[in-house]
Amino acid sequence: MPIFSYLAMPREGAREALCTDLSSLEYCQIIPAENKDVVVLITDTPDEDRERSLQEKLKKLASLQSLSLAFGYDEQN
Amino acid sequence: MRLDRRQFIKQSAISSALATAGALFPGISFGDWSRLAQNNSVISWQKSPCRFCGTGCGVLVGVSDGRAVAVKGDPNCSVNKGLCCMKGYHSVQALYGKDRLTKALIRRDGAMVEVPIQEALDLVAQKLQETRDAYGKDSVAMYGSGQWTIPDGYVASKLFKGCLGTNNVEANARLCMSSAVTGFMTSFGLDEPMGCYEDIDHANVFITWGNNMAEMHPVLFSRMLAQRKRRTNVKIIDFATRYSRTSQAADKSIIFRPQTDLAVANAICYEIIKNDWVNWNFVNEHVSFHKGKTNIGYGTEDHFAFTDKAESIDFEDFKTFLEDYTPEKVEKISGVPARDIKYMAALYGDPSVKVTSFWCMGMNQHTRGTWINNLVYNIHLLVGKISMPGNSPFSLTGQPSACGTVREVGTLTHKLPHGVVMNEHDREMAAQIWEVPVENIDPKPSYHTVEMFRALDRGDIKFIWIQVTNPMVTMPNLKRYRDGALKEDRFVVVSDVYPTPTTDIADVILPAAMWVEQEGMYGNSERRTQHFTQIVDPPGEAMSDTWQIIEVARRLGFEKQFSWDQSDYIEKIWEEYRRFHAGPKHEMAPYSVLAERSGVQWPFVDGKETRWRYNPRYDPACSNGKDFDFYGKKDNRAWIWARPYEPAAEFPDSEYNFWLNTGRVIEHWHTGSMTRRVPVLHNAVPSSYVEIHPEDAAELGVVNGEKVKIISRRGEITMPAQINGRGVPVRGMVFVPFFDESYLINEVTLDAFCPISKQPDYKKCAVRLEKA
Numbered sequence A: 001m002p003i004f005s006y007l008a009m010p011r012e013g014a015r016e017a018l019c020t021d022l023s024s025l026e027y028c029q030i031i032p033a034e035n036k037d038v039v040v041l042i043t044d045t046p047d048e049d050r051e052r053s054l055q056e057k058l059k060k061l062a063s064l065q066s067l068s069l070a071f072g073y074d075e076q077n
Numbered sequence B: 001m002r003l004d005r006r007q008f009i010k011q012s013a014i015s016s017a018l019a020t021a022g023a024l025f026p027g028i029s030f031g032d033w034s035r036l037a038q039n040n041s042v043i044s045w046q047k048s049p050c051r052f053c054g055t056g057c058g059v060l061v062g063v064s065d066g067r068a069v070a071v072k073g074d075p076n077c078s079v080n081k082g083l084c085c086m087k088g089y090h091s092v093q094a095l096y097g098k099d100r101l102t103k104a105l106i107r108r109d110g111a112m113v114e115v116p117i118q119e120a121l122d123l124v125a126q127k128l129q130e131t132r133d134a135y136g137k138d139s140v141a142m143y144g145s146g147q148w149t150i151p152d153g154y155v156a157s158k159l160f161k162g163c164l165g166t167n168n169v170e171a172n173a174r175l176c177m178s179s180a181v182t183g184f185m186t187s188f189g190l191d192e193p194m195g196c197y198e199d200i201d202h203a204n205v206f207i208t209w210g211n212n213m214a215e216m217h218p219v220l221f222s223r224m225l226a227q228r229k230r231r232t233n234v235k236i237i238d239f240a241t242r243y244s245r246t247s248q249a250a251d252k253s254i255i256f257r258p259q260t261d262l263a264v265a266n267a268i269c270y271e272i273i274k275n276d277w278v279n280w281n282f283v284n285e286h287v288s289f290h291k292g293k294t295n296i297g298y299g300t301e302d303h304f305a306f307t308d309k310a311e312s313i314d315f316e317d318f319k320t321f322l323e324d325y326t327p328e329k330v331e332k333i334s335g336v337p338a339r340d341i342k343y344m345a346a347l348y349g350d351p352s353v354k355v356t357s358f359w360c361m362g363m364n365q366h367t368r369g370t371w372i373n374n375l376v377y378n379i380h381l382l383v384g385k386i387s388m389p390g391n392s393p394f395s396l397t398g399q400p401s402a403c404g405t406v407r408e409v410g411t412l413t414h415k416l417p418h419g420v421v422m423n424e425h426d427r428e429m430a431a432q433i434w435e436v437p438v439e440n441i442d443p444k445p446s447y448h449t450v451e452m453f454r455a456l457d458r459g460d461i462k463f464i465w466i467q468v469t470n471p472m473v474t475m476p477n478l479k480r481y482r483d484g485a486l487k488e489d490r491f492v493v494v495s496d497v498y499p500t501p502t503t504d505i506a507d508v509i510l511p512a513a514m515w516v517e518q519e520g521m522y523g524n525s526e527r528r529t530q531h532f533t534q535i536v537d538p539p540g541e542a543m544s545d546t547w548q549i550i551e552v553a554r555r556l557g558f559e560k561q562f563s564w565d566q567s568d569y570i571e572k573i574w575e576e577y578r579r580f581h582a583g584p585k586h587e588m589a590p591y592s593v594l595a596e597r598s599g600v601q602w603p604f605v606d607g608k609e610t611r612w613r614y615n616p617r618y619d620p621a622c623s624n625g626k627d628f629d630f631y632g633k634k635d636n637r638a639w640i641w642a643r644p645y646e647p648a649a650e651f652p653d654s655e656y657n658f659w660l661n662t663g664r665v666i667e668h669w670h671t672g673s674m675t676r677r678v679p680v681l682h683n684a685v686p687s688s689y690v691e692i693h694p695e696d697a698a699e700l701g702v703v704n705g706e707k708v709k710i711i712s713r714r715g716e717i718t719m720p721a722q723i724n725g726r727g728v729p730v731r732g733m734v735f736v737p738f739f740d741e742s743y744l745i746n747e748v749t750l751d752a753f754c755p756i757s758k759q760p761d762y763k764k765c766a767v768r769l770e771k772a
Helices: A015-024 A048-059 B005-024 B031-039 B091-096 B117-135 B150-163 B178-188 B197-201 B218-230 B245-249 B261-274 B280-286 B315-325 B327-334 B338-349 B369-382 B402-408 B424-434 B449-458 B478-485 B545-555 B569-581 B591-596 B679-684 B694-700
Strands: A003-010 A028-032 A039-044 A064-073 B044-049 B058-064 B067-073 B104-108 B111-115 B140-144 B169-171 B205-209 B235-240 B252-255 B287-291 B311-313 B355-359 B392-395 B463-467 B491-496 B508-511 B520-523 B528-532 B638-642 B658-663 B690-692 B707-711 B716-723 B733-737 B765-771
Touching: A003 A015, A003 B005, A015 A028, A015 A039, A015 A064, A028 B005, A039 B005, A064 B005, B005 B067, B044 B528, B058 B091, B067 B091, B104 B117, B111 B117, B117 B140, B117 B463, B117 B491, B117 B508, B117 B545, B140 B150, B140 B449, B150 B169, B150 B402, B150 B424, B150 B520, B150 B545, B150 B569, B169 B449, B178 B369, B178 B392, B178 B638, B197 B218, B205 B338, B218 B235, B218 B245, B235 B245, B235 B338, B252 B338, B261 B315, B261 B327, B261 B338, B261 B369, B280 B287, B280 B369, B287 B315, B311 B315, B315 B327, B315 B638, B327 B338, B355 B369, B369 B392, B369 B638, B402 B520, B424 B569, B449 B478, B520 B569, B528 B591, B545 B569, B569 B591, B690 B694, B690 B707, B694 B716, B694 B765
Parallel strands: B140 B169, B140 B463, B205 B235, B205 B355, B235 B252, B287 B638, B355 B392, B463 B491, B491 B508, B658 B733, B690 B716
Antiparallel strands: A003 A039, A003 A064, A028 A039, B044 B058, B058 B067, B104 B111, B104 B508, B287 B311, B520 B528, B658 B765, B690 B733, B707 B716, B707 B765
16 A cells, blocks of 8 residues: 655646646646646555556656655555 | 544655655745645644754644644744754654653662652652752752753752752753853853854855764755755865765765864964965954963863863964964874865865854864864854854754753753853842842852762762653763662652663653643754744653652742743743843843744844844844954953864773764664654664774674674673664774664763863774674
């Protein structure tokens, strides 16, 4: 049951698209910064399979330039 | 509404990400989130200073269902601007360890038995009174802490010095900050830094003198790194005896042999004068030159006494004194290449460069701690880089209220809340505010900390009350003092939040309220007083240390002096205490202002905080009409001192051929009694170790994790080796963190101290190693 938080950086000019893309993904919550092109992403998945699946989806987002991990927690650890 | 475990973890994830974003993108705003967080009725947030180090980070403590469940950095606090370190983020978990002390315990027939706390307080008062009657007023003592709140220390001083008439009040800040105090007093005549953390935003060069800030003051170090990233002209120079995380992050790491910082500081002054980098306008107008006694001893014997004597000298005398400290001569003493000494001198000497020097235990826990503090001030004074934004000699503190409670309230044997016991006027002021006869206050200091525990061993002290500290882990040459405390007719009272090796020797254990379970104030390194309210209830019968003292004082007949009501006693104590500091040099903010803000810097005059003292642009106490006013000294000047290099009390020889250095790690606070009960922090560094240089380890035939026996003239300890870990000592030195009570490294250390400050040197003694 992993919980992670990240700083998500959009590609240039794609801030709104990134917020839309991330919001549409299951197990994702976002907190966009008001005055910078940064979005806090919190993921809360029920198991490792769905975590892996979510990671794959995140990698494919065209609006996403990079993800920086800020916090990680996994029940098994 | 209850917050379940998963929600809590998610809140922590969010807080971490927001804090990271705040550190990387200054000024970033998450307005919608903060409204959501404040109003979602899951968590309510209240401000407090962090419980741990002397940085004084502002935190917001999240409370749900009467329990502190989360922490985030307080964005309104200028100290940390929303950032915390790993201890800060996990600090509330330290409230909820499984073995929290919730009931009073007293020793009966050798065993500790639970009793109602009122009964335990009766016994404390009775024993204190009986001891005093039988053996005299100086047979009882109070030993407190830089983690005491300001009201804790104030009522302790009032009871013992004002009512009981003994100066047997000391605090563990003697072990961490007293050389800083005597350094300030001898150089400037007044304690505590002239600058503030805002210096970090202005300085071009940071020189850390024996100060592993990356681990010990991580938030301030992050601010330095952020400045280096943001501006192109910022450098960090780490000047140390061991390669640490600070060295790794620095632009340049310079290693010196233990104790030889004295010689290097003098060599820097030599170079400044030789190259005519002296700021003559500043020196001629604001500096006077002095020398003191030399060959001043180390205090290893009982009843050691020393009083320094200042003699005036002139600039030419000082210049002649420095001729023994050419960079080439000092290279031979210190191991620091002459070119590196010249490099540091050039940084200090360049008028276009703003330099901030930081130090903490490396300079203070030093048998010449006062001297090395003086010598770094000498450098800044010669070039006039002081009391201006970015130009700052900055003595950091280790504990959250070493400044607020110990240095400002004066919970040391010679001190009063204003001034010293030796001064008649100061005694009169205290007697008037405390409403006690002036004759009650003894004009003679009694025992400093090491001598206090020696007196307990000798039997000169029979009763000691220890609050918020763990001396049975932290005293140097520990075995003597533990054996002394355990002697037949000694009576030891310990107020604490968890069982420790100190509660193990207690006759009475009083369960204490911790941090935000009570109202109080701390005072941090930059003259900032920080109020916190009671946010959660203490467990069981746990009671604030302040109220414990008040209860005992009343039992001893001092109802008049301790007449406060439990509903507002902190406010009333603060307003009484504040009277001691009235005036522009040290005016403290009123209670109502403290309660509103995330800390207020003193002097607080006409509603304004003072960021840089002795500079009339910022400091309302300046009155001489010049560009600086060092009003602490009678000659209105800052004092440069000729202080020589003298060797350590003990150094490696053919029998004990290694230096032993001790200290902390970022994950643990002091003796670990709180942080070792936080699972994340405990799991990160579950036990102590001895850092050894890889070549020394190879010669010893030891690999990582294998046991090594460390032997000194006082004791021995066996512990696992760490090779090429986070810190790497130089060849011939080992380093041991002291947080782990399973490995009492202070069985090995030496109780030598600076003869002026009486602060022990935990950084240098001689040991030998054996493969265990």
